[in-house]
Each structure stands twice: as structure tokens, then as C-alpha cells.
Amino acid sequence: MSDTAFCYHCSVHHAMAEMRQIVTKGGKRWRCIKSIEAARAGLEARNAFGQRMTEINKAETQSRQSRMVNPELDAHNRSGGR
């Protein structure tokens, strides 16, 4: 009989070789590497998506702000300095 551990993520037993012990609020739990990797890949994809959205929002805000700026005032500020 091979060693198995209960995977709290899948709610099934996996072979110990495929498991990682992780510490949660409820104590030490076993979780399979596959589910950890899948969660991490999902998280990275989400982070990358969030980063893209943040950049798009930033660019939109900047273009909206530069449109509101008075061009004459802006030229004056840049050439003046004092």
C-alpha cells in the first residue's frame, strides 16, 4: 500500500509524492502539487490581466487629463521656468 494523503483541495487522497504540506489557518493540510500549480498559473494570469487593465486605465486617465489642460498655459509653464 502506497502512502497517500488527503488533499483538502480535491477532497480525495493522492500519493504522497504528489503532495505538498501547506500551513493554513486551520493547521497543516496536504494539497496536491497539481492544484497548487494550477492555482498559481491562474493567479499569474489574473495578475497579468489586472496589470494590463491598470495600464489601460492609466493611459486613458492621462489622455483625458492632457485634453483638459489648457495648451497655452502648458506652453507658458514649460518655456517660463521662473
Ligand SMILES: [Zn+2]
Ligand atoms: Zn488534489
